[in-house]
Amino acid sequence: MRTENLHCVKVEKGRGEQVRRALKELKLLRTDAKITSKSDCIYLPLIRALKAAESEVVGVTEFLTADFTILEPRRSIEDILGFSPAYEIIGDIAVLTGSQDTIAETNELQVAHTILDLHKNIKVVAKRISAVEGVYRNRKLKILAGENRTETIHKENGCRYKLDPEKVYFNPSLAGERNRVAMQVEPSKTEQIIDMFAGVGSFAIQIAKRAPQSHVTAIDINPDAIRYLHENMGLNGVRNIEPIEGDVSGIYLKCENKANRIIMNLPKSAYMFLREALYMLHPKGGMIHFYTVEEFYPAKGGKSKSLDMALEITKAKVTAKLKEHCDEFHYQTLELQEVRKVKPYAPYAYIIGVDAAIY
Numbered sequence: 001m002r003t004e005n006l007h008c009v010k011v012e013k014g015r016g017e018q019v020r021r022a023l024k025e026l027k028l029l030r031t032d033a034k035i036t037s038k039s040d041c042i043y044l045p046l047i048r049a050l051k052a053a054e055s056e057v058v059g060v061t062e063f064l065t066a067d068f069t070i071l072e073p074r075r076s077i078e079d080i081l082g083f084s085p086a087y088e089i090i091g092d093i094a095v096l097t098g099s100q101d102t103i104a105e106t107n108e109l110q111v112a113h114t115i116l117d118l119h120k121n122i123k124v125v126a127k128r129i130s131a132v133e134g135v136y137r138n139r140k141l142k143i144l145a146g147e148n149r150t151e152t153i154h155k156e157n158g159c160r161y162k163l164d165p166e167k168v169y170f171n172p173s174l175a176g177e178r179n180r181v182a183m184q185v186e187p188s189k190t191e192q193i194i195d196m197f198a199g200v201g202s203f204a205i206q207i208a209k210r211a212p213q214s215h216v217t218a219i220d221i222n223p224d225a226i227r228y229l230h231e232n233m234g235l236n237g238v239r240n241i242e243p244i245e246g247d248v249s250g251i252y253l254k255c256e257n258k259a260n261r262i263i264m265n266l267p268k269s270a271y272m273f274l275r276e277a278l279y280m281l282h283p284k285g286g287m288i289h290f291y292t293v294e295e296f297y298p299a300k301g302g303k304s305k306s307l308d309m310a311l312e313i314t315k316a317k318v319t320a321k322l323k324e325h326c327d328e329f330h331y332q333t334l335e336l337q338e339v340r341k342v343k344p345y346a347p348y349a350y351i352i353g354v355d356a357a358i359y
């Protein structure tokens with residue numbers, strides 16, 4: 001372990017984080033040296049002595065030098081392996097997501113153990129041995145290293161989700177999208193929300209927690225998803241969700257005219273359920289968050305379809321489909337407020353999200 005005598009500032013602990021951020025922003029903080037503390041003060045290492053104007057901006061008056069431990073630079077997985085394997089992290093499980101032949105089998109164990117060594121919070125490394133498939137949209141996994149289990153607790157946007165990715169759908173890369181939708185629900189208002197394909201509650205719980213006066217009806221056909229949803233309501237202390245297990249193509253009949261907001265996260269088949277969604281929408285209308293998959297291709301048989309074209313095609317298709325049902329249910333107005341790419345689905349396909357206001 002190496003130490004170095006460095007210029008530093010001394011601040012009381014209560015202001016430590018604020019000053020640390022300010023120094024970092026001004027690029028004056030030595031990030032490779034360990035911050036130290038003594039009684040109620042902390043010592044923040046600097047790349048050089050502060051100038052008078054800088055100390056004013058940061059709001060510190062005590063400057064000195066002190067010995068700091070210099071941290072060893074963290075080696076990345078690429079430094080160690082010579083390549084970056086693709087993996088996603090669900091709770092404390094790392095799931096290798098690259099295609100089967102990307103990593104030779106002899107390399108798999110080395111990759112798995114390197115992930116365990118690098119991330120102390122990862123306890124299981126598994127690889128996906130099937131695509132996300134079937135009605136339940138789950139996948140098969142093979143454990144490569146670590147503990148012999150596939151159940152975990154994933155933390156996202158201040159919520160906790162217990163789940164087993166072999167039994168239920170879960171995609172950590174949708175955290176931003178779930179947050180975007182949840183932020184549209186105003187905490188002070190009372191909304192009736194229906195999540196038609198709720199999974200373990202990853203939209204429903206965040207919304208229910210943010211808007212305690214609102215109510216979410218969360219439907220899923222997969223019994224394991226509904227079992228986890230019940231558990232996740234307890235884990236997150238929310239009661240304003242009604243989990244319903246079953247096929248939404250029958251359940252919708254019990255929810256006529258109910259919802260101000262509907263979430264339809266079943267990208268491969270959501271078009272098939274638009275009529276059910278409008279049946280459940282309140283007569284005064286509301287918002288539908290609709291997800292679909294649209295392909296694009298830079299060049300195929302002399303033709304090309306850019307991502308922008310794919311967005312336009314989605315817009316046209318959703319408009320046509322919704323209009324059919326708007327007429328049937330006597331809605332006057334359809335506004336596609338946003339049509340945007342959410343995340344890649346396959347090499348030449350995107351999940352596209354549409355926010356459709358109908359009234």
Ligand SMILES: C[S@@+](CC[C@H](N)C(=O)[O-])C[C@H]1O[C@@H](n2cnc3c(N)ncnc32)[C@H](O)[C@@H]1O
Pocket residue numbers: 135136137169170171174196197198199200201202203219220221222225246247248249265266267
């Ligand atoms: C893509 S996942 C979305 C899960 C969740 N909304 C999320 O973001 O994590 C789709 C979910 O729809 C469920 N599902 C598929 N077909 C259904 C149907 N006909 N009725 C109700 N749920 C269905 C699946 O079991 C799966 O949990």
